[in-house]
Amino acid sequence: MARLTINQLSRRFGSFLAVDRFSLDVEPGEFVSLLGPSGCGKSTILRMIAGLLEPDSGSIAIGDKEVTWLPPEKRNIGLVFQSYALFPHMSVFENVAFGLRQRGVDEASLKTRVHEALDLVHLTGLDRRFPREMSGGQQQRVALARAVAPQPALLLLDEPLSNLDAKLRDSMRFELRRLQQTLSITTIFVTHDQEEALTMSDRICVLSGGQLHQVGRPREIYDMPATPFVAEFFGRSNGFDGKVAALGDKAAVSLSDDVRLVTSHLPDGAQIGDPVHVTIRQESVRILEAENEPARSSLPAVLDIVSFAGSTAQFLVRLSGGPQLNAEMNIERGGSLPEAGSHVRVMIDPGDVIVMAAR
Ligand SMILES: Nc1ncnc2c1ncn2[C@@H]1O[C@H](COP(=O)(O)OP(=O)(O)OP(=O)(O)O)[C@@H](O)[C@H]1O
Ligand SMILES: [Mg+2]
Structure with missing residues (x-):
């Protein structure tokens, strides 16, 4: 278990800047995800x-030791890739023993440690099989056992679950997290899957275009996104350009001359008229039948599209004199759905109107 300290790391490919001054401190035993869309620089980091x-510049330290220019075998790390990358001509035992042999572990303790690692990933007794005789999920567990058997200071995982089918991926998430916690091993996990990052991580780094947008606990990132990109990357969201329309207790933003939304949070130092970016998650939009008592702070709207999606319904709703919003609502079994074209009222809790300074 070691601390990882990354300072101002940059890397270009030709003139293309793939990673731009990336810094991060990871606590001993912490599980941190690098999350972002394809091409944002996760694997490069x-x-x-x-x-x-x-790197072109910057530094990396594992524990107290700077490793920026050391070869991989001198860094005491365990690596797992999406493609498993097992040695096909070696048995499971030999695959897991590989890193231990490299480190000169004697035969007697080697055997114990391979079996311990295989127990940890629930592959007890399968040590004589070959990779081709195992399922994708089993092969990925062998790759994990191989990575952790030498008790590395740092575990590095690049999309290790994305080759598995959806059901297996879900159960492997929990297994991987349990294994990481059992071993208290400092872990960096690369993924483009927001749910994977949210469910597994102590902290998440959200990246876009080689830049770090935000680092924080899953709940923090979800509830208090630091940039419009982060806000819209998570969940299904609506993004708008708006202006600050009122300050203080009655803080509000306007999306058009006719549409004003009350919000519980404005950016620091906001002034009336300042341009802002407004994010509203689809699940935050409530749609009320128009004949109901018009609730305070609800907005008149028309349903443009209504689609049934099992336990939820999706709506495209046009605010009177304003923009369209995507909305998603749970529907009760057998509950009725309003029809496209009907007049409704839209309500959004002030706490769900996420406002950031426009960039
Ligand atoms: N060896 C290379 N030569 C040139 N460009 C590269 C090289 N490796 C990566 N890149 C570019 O750098 C950028 C970041 O790549 P990287 O592999 O880090 O993305 P990623 O976030 O891991 O994406 P994905 O989710 O698709 O794996 C991409 O635009 C990619 O095309
Ligand atoms: Mg990648």
């Missing part, structure tokens, strides 16, 4: 931490 790729 992980490869630099692993020593598979040299």
Whole structure:
């Protein structure tokens, strides 16, 4: 278990800046995800931490030791990739023993440690099989056992679950997290799957275009996104350009001349008229039948599209004199759905109107 300290790490490919001054401190035993869309630089960062790729500038330390220029085998890390990358001609036992042999562990303790690692990933007794005789999920567990058997200071995982089918992926999430906690091993986990990051991580780094947008606990990132990109990356969201319309207790933003939304939070130092970015998650939009008592702070609207999606319904709703919003609502079994074209009222809790300074 070691601390990982990354300071101002940058990397170009030709003139393209793939990673731009990335800094991060990871506590001993912490599980941190690097999350972002394809091409945002996640694997490039992980490869630099692993020593598979040299940075152009910046530094990396594992524990008290600077490792920026050390080869991978001198960094005391365990690596797992999406493709498992097992040695096909070696048995499961030999695959898991590989890193231990490299480190010169004697035969007697080697055997114990391979079996311990296989027990940890629930593959007890399968040590004589070959990779081709195992399912994808089992192969990925062998890869995990191989990575943790030498008791590395740092575990680096690049989309290790994305080759597995949906059901297996869900159960492996919990297994991987349990294993990480059992071993208290400092872990960096690369994923483009927000749910994976939210359910597994102590903290998440959200990246876009090689830049770190926010780092924080899953709940923090979800509830208090730091940038419009982060707000809209999570969940299904609506994003709008707006202006600050009122301050203080009655804080509000306007999306058009006719549409004003009360919000419980404005950016620090906001002034009337300031341009802002407004994010509203689809599940925050409540749609009320128009004949109901018009609730205070509800907005008149028309339903443009209504679609049934099992336990939920999706709506595209046009605010009178304003923009369209996507909304998602749970529907009760057998409950009725309003029809497209009907007049409704839209309500959004002030706490769900996420406002950020426009960039
Ligand atoms: N060896 C390379 N040569 C040139 N460009 C590269 C190289 N490796 C990565 N890149 C570019 O750097 C950017 C970041 O790549 P990276 O592999 O880190 O993305 P990623 O976030 O891991 O994406 P994904 O989710 O698709 O795996 C991409 O635009 C990619 O095309
Ligand atoms: Mg990648």
